[in-house]
Amino acid sequence: MKVYRSENGENRLLGRAEIPDDGRPVFEVHLFGAASTITDQFTIGTVSVTGPGRSEIRVERAVLLAPFQRPEILPGWEPLAS
16 A cells, blocks of 8 residues: 655655555554554545546555554555666
């Protein structure tokens, strides 16, 4: 699933993570300790994406990072190639 961060009212694509698209609105990552002790929750939402030539618009489900969330802790994290 693609991972975005909202910056100045625009969604910026950061990379991809191995998040199942099972329809849930939140994906929870267990960081350490018992499963209920330390976790981080990531919002799963929708993003509008323009296609080639900006004539095609489609909506896709994606991870939407909150301020200060780190995408590196998501399973299978792959940043965009620079």
